[in-house]
Amino acid sequence: MIELSNVSKTYFSNNKGSGANAVHALKNATLSVPKGTIHGVIGLSGAGKSTLIRCVNLLERPTSGSVTVDGQEMTQLSNAALNRARHRIGMIFQHFNLLTTRTVFDNVALPLELMGQKRHTVRDRVIPLLEMVGLADKANQYPAQLSGGQKQRVAIARALASKPQVLLCDEATSALDPQTTSSILELLRDINHQLGITILLITHEMEVVKSICHRVSLISDGELVEDAEVGDFFTAPRTQLGREFLNDFLQLTPPKELIERLLDAPGENTHPVVRLTFSGDAVSTPLISRLARECGVDVSILQAKVESIQERTLGLMIAELLGSPTQTQQAMHYLESHQLQVEVLGHVQRND
């Protein structure tokens, strides 16, 4: 439904277009979002997320590359054709962008007015939309009288008014508190489910990706560095940045006093401290006790967490492996052979 291929966007700080002051906001981004799926793009601020999503409906015109939405090459369209194409692409924003001088009803009606639809057609479309987002009773209120979550619901209803096939969400929950965030995400999931709308969202929150996305891309410094099923991304991110996002989200970092004692290289009497990530079958296997029996290594668990991500279970653990260097080495091989990810965080001096 949405295809970006080799899309680049370069900003020039002067009009001459000399390379010296060029900012490469997006570098050769290639992305494909199949019909009916929810695709998330996650990245730190300034990574190019906003530019990426704005290139889909050409709010930003790519410097090079091709953008196809529903089989239509967007960059080749005339102004009039582009406006028609935009009627098929809804968009919601971090700061809602509702018109302050229009009532809730009139805000939702705006895209239909722009399309030149008749008053009664507009009414027949707006009322069910307001019911869908649960704001039928607020039709005659003004945005200033609504809470943040309610404003975003109005914005969602407005984005859906023209019956789009694609919904773009620009940090749609970043200005909302956690409870409101989850209710908005639930609404987006329902919309995707019931109406089959393809959703592309950008966010810096792993929670958003975890709760509604099917696939996720990681963007860093204008480049899409990782693209994975959400389950895979949360169990085994392939890039360092992906791991950082995951660890930050899971908040599984070694205790502070341990970090201070952590040595980079193994010494005379040291034990490795490892972070274990296990998913799938490994979760239900009693691997730790087997480790003790089969490798003669004792495991001291420092921190552990189990997360459930889209019907997949993800276990995480920070542990100290107690044994001789050969034994611990063997233990790590054993764990890796059972589909566990083993990451050595460092080594600690034995206390005894």
Next chain:
Amino acid sequence: MSSAMIDLILQATLDTLYMVAVSGLISTLVGLPLGVMLYVTRPRQILAKPVLNQVLSIITNVGRSIPFIILMVAIIPFTRMLVGTSIGINAASVPLTIAAIPFVARLVEAALNEISPGLIEAAQAMGATPWQIIRKVLIPEARGGIMTGLTITVVTLVSYSAMAGAVGGGGLGDLGIRYGYNRFNPTIMLITVVILVVMVQGFQSLGDYLVRKSDRK
């Protein structure tokens, strides 16, 4: 006070109201589109035309920098061409209008500056044409600010119209100068000032009311 005097004051009040109304109305009709043009033709705006924007901006600045009393005298040939005479309230309304147009334009532009760029972006994402954005987003969203600007303009016109006496324009300011100041009649002076104060108060209250009505923030 003689009834002739009262008639004179009444006539002067009506003259002032007439000059303010005519110049206020016409300068709004011209200044509003000009202000919108100044805004939408800026670089990176919805109808970006940087050269046109520069030209409009310079013309507007020239209009705003000429002192009113000089403008009034300088455009006498133009005034005569337009209304057939260079004296009287119709003649005085011409320079008042010319002076107010760039004033209105800049105030409209300032009101449009207050609109969050996100609203324009949202409208563009909905497939709105530039004209639809102007009509359905910019003007309604800036209505409060535009009303504030027009109120300031009308109040300024009241005080400018007092200078219209210099071209035989009539009105309260003229009356105050000729009868109050030149003929040492402090009562007339006081009455004209009081009427002007009341007039300004009235316009300001009306403006405030309209701003409140159009603002939903």
